[in-house]
Amino acid sequence: MLSAPFQFLPSTWGGVGEDANGDGRADPHNADDAALGAAIYLCGKGRDLTQRGQLKAAVLQYNQSGAYVANVLGWIDQYTVAAKDPGLKNVTGSVRTVIEAALSQRGVPYSWGGGNANGASYGICCSPSGKSGTTVKGFDCSGLTQYAFARAGIRLPRLAADQADVGQRIPAVAGALRPGDLVFFAYVPGRDSSIYHVGIYVGSGRMINAPRPGAVVRLDPVDAMSGYAGGARLL
Secondary structure, X not given: OOEOOOOEOHHHXXXXXXXXXOOOOOOOOOHHHHHHHHHHHHOHHHOOOOOHHHHHHHHHHHOOOHHHHHHHHHHHHHHHHHOOOOOOOOOOHHHHHHXXXXXXXXXXXXXXXXXXXXXXXXXXXXXXXXXOOOOOEEEOHHHHXXXXXXXXXXXXXXXXXXXXXXXXXXXXXXXXXXXXXXXXXXXOXXXXXXXXXXXXXXXXXXXXXXXXXXXXXEEEEHHHOOOEEEEEEOO
């Protein structure tokens, strides 16, 4: 039987359960105790969870599912990035307007086909993975960029691949992006017609991103998405 909130098997809890809140008992139903037990379990066998390979092995031990591991590691990356808000003290004018508009939507759900220059909206059916946006009010990647740039008076086309044709195209080389640039990702490097995703660069290797169904608008490392294809400068 699984025990909430960390769903320990009784046999597992017997080896890792500890009293974290000082009430004299190790209770898997107590959030403090359970959190400490999870830490003991994941850090067992001398693992160093700052090492990506060892972290992956620890999560895989917790739940032997590749999809689960990928999901957990994705959330870890998201929280790590989100814990450090972008420093905007040197960002002014329309660039700041765009970035602040996009940042204000953090936490809004991803919706396939959702969002436009006016804000979040219900999406359409269906994403390549079969996810429908018809019941989710939010943004997909290009809906978010449309909304943010509209706050600065710039109207963008609806699709990410079409947005690459607006403004000055920025090559996919290190150090080329500036805050406020659109950031593109393509299935085929060098072929803009294969662009499938767009974000807004905020500096320090990070972007404001509406990544996929089931996620929310958030700060991500640029390399959180595959196929980096450079950017476009509109401001």
